[in-house]
Amino acid sequence: MAVEYDLVVIGGGSGGLVVAGVAAALKAKVALIEKHRLGGDCLWYGCVPSKSLIYASRLAYEVKNAGKLGIYCNDTQIDFAQAIAHVQNVIANIEPHDSPERFEGLGCEVIFGDGEFTDKQTFKVNGRSLKARAFVISTGSRPAIPPISGLEAAGYITNEEVFSITQRPETLAIIGGGPIGCELGQAFSRLGSQVTIVAGSDRILPKEDSEAAQVVAQQFTSEGIQVLTKTQVERVEVIGGKKVLWAKEQKIAEVDQILIAAGRQPNVESLNLQAAGVKVQPKSESGYGNSKGKKGIRVNAKLQTTNPRIYACGDVIGGYQFTHVASYEANIVLKNALFLPVIKADYKVIPWATFTDPELARVGLTEQEAKERYGKDMQIIKQEYADVDRAQAEAATAGFAKIITRRNGQILGAHLVGAAAGELIHEIVLAMSHNLKISALGGIHIYPTLAEVNSKAAFALTQQNYEKSYRLQKLLAKVFQLLRAFG
Numbered sequence: 001m002a003v004e005y006d007l008v009v010i011g012g013g014s015g016g017l018v019v020a021g022v023a024a025a026l027k028a029k030v031a032l033i034e035k036h037r038l039g040g041d042c043l044w045y046g047c048v049p050s051k052s053l054i055y056a057s058r059l060a061y062e063v064k065n066a067g068k069l070g071i072y073c074n075d076t077q078i079d080f081a082q083a084i085a086h087v088q089n090v091i092a093n094i095e096p097h098d099s100p101e102r103f104e105g106l107g108c109e110v111i112f113g114d115g116e117f118t119d120k121q122t123f124k125v126n127g128r129s130l131k132a133r134a135f136v137i138s139t140g141s142r143p144a145i146p147p148i149s150g151l152e153a154a155g156y157i158t159n160e161e162v163f164s165i166t167q168r169p170e171t172l173a174i175i176g177g178g179p180i181g182c183e184l185g186q187a188f189s190r191l192g193s194q195v196t197i198v199a200g201s202d203r204i205l206p207k208e209d210s211e212a213a214q215v216v217a218q219q220f221t222s223e224g225i226q227v228l229t230k231t232q233v234e235r236v237e238v239i240g241g242k243k244v245l246w247a248k249e250q251k252i253a254e255v256d257q258i259l260i261a262a263g264r265q266p267n268v269e270s271l272n273l274q275a276a277g278v279k280v281q282p283k284s285e286s287g288y289g290n291s292k293g294k295k296g297i298r299v300n301a302k303l304q305t306t307n308p309r310i311y312a313c314g315d316v317i318g319g320y321q322f323t324h325v326a327s328y329e330a331n332i333v334l335k336n337a338l339f340l341p342v343i344k345a346d347y348k349v350i351p352w353a354t355f356t357d358p359e360l361a362r363v364g365l366t367e368q369e370a371k372e373r374y375g376k377d378m379q380i381i382k383q384e385y386a387d388v389d390r391a392q393a394e395a396a397t398a399g400f401a402k403i404i405t406r407r408n409g410q411i412l413g414a415h416l417v418g419a420a421a422g423e424l425i426h427e428i429v430l431a432m433s434h435n436l437k438i439s440a441l442g443g444i445h446i447y448p449t450l451a452e453v454n455s456k457a458a459f460a461l462t463q464q465n466y467e468k469s470y471r472l473q474k475l476l477a478k479v480f481q482l483l484r485a486f487g
């Protein structure tokens, strides 16, 4: 039976916009369905506003602390509403890139509405039944709200409100010590709020290398951010206009506002996935690649759901919830859905960064994962920022690059913490993507740059291996002795 569309894409955020835009540019007939506005979390409530607020807060911190270099900016004033206006301006400047007009110009039919599947081949929206060769679900995720007694009544904000408040909370409790809690906790603290981060885990940023996360934790402490680890908020009460947080019958904080940053929930409920034969996996160890161990739509390696005509990508499948991963998956989905489903997603070299100060960036395996997979066939090299001259020049000596390799030099993973770590990791990402060994990082680097942290790490590994190799040292000593003998 003939169908009207090649592709119907549901959700116009980081993943969906790539699928719809590229497919339309390739002259496929595409409908893009969005329930709210194009752009998704990244533009409206995620990457873009958070990085803009972080920039404003970094300026505030540097101005306040410039005295250590002899530059005194007495009586620093922070106009919080103006910092938020900067955030909203950045969104407004980027938004045209994701506008309906742009996508209609590319040839997509953009439909605003909140529809549902009615059978395995039909999606109904605004009273229209759309049939397509393939569908893509890219509806993203929303904040998970932990079941804390009294929380709803006391009121809270999430990433969906935090970038539009115009009054700074004097005191702020953040529930969750992951990337959202840490990035925004430091930003609000630097903009003048007194911040308490409540983390259920035994440390902040539990998905990161523990030594690297420790560097960030030390910086938080030095800036006066209170971090409570291994603490689950159980109850919230409003007393005298303040929100009081309790854990194990102990009062842990009394604040003006609570920000929830406790993980994500896939947006699947209204789609009637059952009618389409699409399964959502509960949090479990089943699933493939990106969907492993996370709640989200179940997909196979080709990002097909349990209905092979329906694909899914981005936050809605769980796993690596980043804009660049949504867009990587979107590229796989669009080729598989438009042509033949033959391409598999490969998650071996997925980098990400947490934009705290110092920044924290990671790619590949952790020490533990490398040990489990390669046993003794691995080595770790750690290069401190303090040994990099540019880091000294800019008083940015906190941090290190930790690179994990096999004995033959194959790079298994890297964990950078320090200034510009999110930029510096890309050299290692390139090397890993092209199966280059760590020696490739030892190429000529401009002096003095922070990027020398990578070349120094490569050199340090060569040096470390040389120091361990007594045979080579003895052989060289003999060679030189011989050469000297012959003048």
Ligand SMILES: Cc1cc2nc3c(=O)[nH]c(=O)nc-3n(C[C@H](O)[C@H](O)[C@H](O)COP(=O)(O)OP(=O)(O)OC[C@H]3O[C@@H](n4cnc5c(N)ncnc54)[C@H](O)[C@@H]3O)c2cc1C
Pocket: 010, 011, 012, 013, 014, 015, 016, 033, 034, 035, 036, 037, 038, 039, 040, 041, 042, 043, 045, 046, 047, 048, 050, 051, 113, 114, 115, 138, 139, 140, 141, 159, 180, 267, 270, 271, 313, 314, 315, 316, 320, 321, 322, 323, 324, 325, 326
């Ligand atoms: C505070 C914060 C900071 C972040 N910072 C970064 C960062 O620095 N770097 C990074 O890589 N990632 C970051 N992320 C993660 C990033 O925002 C997400 O991984 C990314 O947006 C996921 O893209 P997506 O396409 O899956 O979902 P989204 O971009 O959220 O798009 C989903 C779209 O689907 C729509 N939708 C939902 N339900 C329906 C429905 N039923 N019908 C039709 N449409 C629907 C939504 O309105 C939305 O437009 C951050 C996230 C947050 C919350």
Ligand SMILES: NC(=O)c1ccc[n+]([C@@H]2O[C@H](COP(=O)([O-])OP(=O)(O)OC[C@H]3O[C@@H](n4cnc5c(N)ncnc54)[C@H](O)[C@@H]3O)[C@@H](O)[C@H]2O)c1
Pocket: 146, 175, 176, 177, 178, 179, 180, 181, 183, 198, 199, 200, 201, 206, 231, 232, 233, 261, 262, 263, 264, 320, 321, 322, 352, 353, 354, 355
């Ligand atoms: N720079 C970036 O790329 C960036 C920045 C922000 C967010 N993100 C993406 O967004 C996702 C969501 O971020 P997130 O920080 O919400 O999630 P997360 O799942 O990474 O961290 C949430 C943390 O909250 C803790 N938690 C959950 N319930 C709690 C409770 N009741 N009390 C105390 N702690 C509790 C969890 O143990 C967890 O460590 C991230 O996984 C990441 O993929 C990326």
